[in-house]
Amino acid sequence: MAQHEVEITISKTGEVKVHIKGAKGKNCLVYSKWLSELVGKVKDQQLTSEYYEPEIKARIDVEQDLRTEE
Amino acid sequence: MGAVLILTPIIIGSWPVITAAVAGAASAMGLMVSESVKEAAKESQSDTEQSVEVELADSEVLAESMATDQQIVLTKGTIQLCVKRDERGRCSVCAKGTGHSEAELKQIAEEFTQKLTQCFVYDKVVRELKNKEFQVVNEEVMEDESIRIHVRRWMD
Numbered sequence: 001m002a003q004h005e006v007e008i009t010i011s012k013t014g015e016v017k018v019h020i021k022g023a024k025g026k027n028c029l030v031y032s033k034w035l036s037e038l039v040g041k042v043k044d045q046q047l048t049s050e051y052y053e054p055e056i057k058a059r060i061d062v063e064q065d066l067r068t069e070e
Numbered sequence: 071m072g073a074v075l076i077l078t079p080i081i082i083g084s085w086p087v088i089t090a091a092v093a094g095a096a097s098a099m100g101l102m103v104s105e106s107v108k109e110a111a112k113e114s115q116s117d118t119e120q121s122v123e124v125e126l127a128d129s130e131v132l133a134e135s136m137a138t139d140q141q142i143v144l145t146k147g148t149i150q151l152c153v154k155r156d157e158r159g160r161c162s163v164c165a166k167g168t169g170h171s172e173a174e175l176k177q178i179a180e181e182f183t184q185k186l187t188q189c190f191v192y193d194k195v196v197r198e199l200k201n202k203e204f205q206v207v208n209e210e211v212m213e214d215e216s217i218r219i220h221v222r223r224w225m226d
Binding site: 002003004009012015016017022028029031032040042046047 | 073074076077078079128185187188190191192194195202204207212215217218219220221222223224225
């Protein structure tokens with residue numbers, strides 16, 4: 001099992017900083033997309049070393065899991 | 071490490087959703103929801119009363135389930151804040167009060183819009199995290215008044 005962690009900081013002005021940990025490769029982008037659609041516009045994005053590590057599991061599972069219900 | 075994102079919020083919601091965030095922001099700033107909303111809103115502006123209006127640029131208040139001219143009036147001392155949907159559908163905050171400069175009123179209106187934005191984003195994020203069955207590891211309000219939420223989930 002893989003542990004995915006997300007640290008969300010909402011500043012006093014409402015700006016949001018998100019730190020995604022444990023999600024490797026494109027799984028990480030799935031979280032990024034989900035959170036940016038939820039909150040608003042992406043002002044800045046930095047991929048860290050973990051992004052470039054091989055994915056442990058299929059991205060499709062995370063995508064299906066995070067899909068917003070209509 | 072994964073990724074680090076900085077997001078600028080967009081406030082889009084129905085009037086009931088916006089009012090929930092307004093109530094949260096009002097409580098955090100010690101503002102009282104005026105019981106005599108209609109009377110307060112209809113009070114005429116005196117000669118010495120200043121008035122400043124601040125608009126939430128990235129906002130849209132959906133007109134559904136909302137009556138025309140619906141607004142929320144908040145008070146703190148001699149300051150009155152009126153939150154409403156403007157002609158363009160955006161959320162706007164009008165601050166007024168006697169004995170306060172325009173700069174003071176603008177400052178409180180801007181502080182309120184920031185707190186309103188923070189409350190709106192917090193409510194939306196927490197609701198969605200709960201829906202997606204994230205486990206909350208920690209949640210705290212920092213010294214700089216930011217809110218930090220740490221969540222995790224396990225994937226097979």
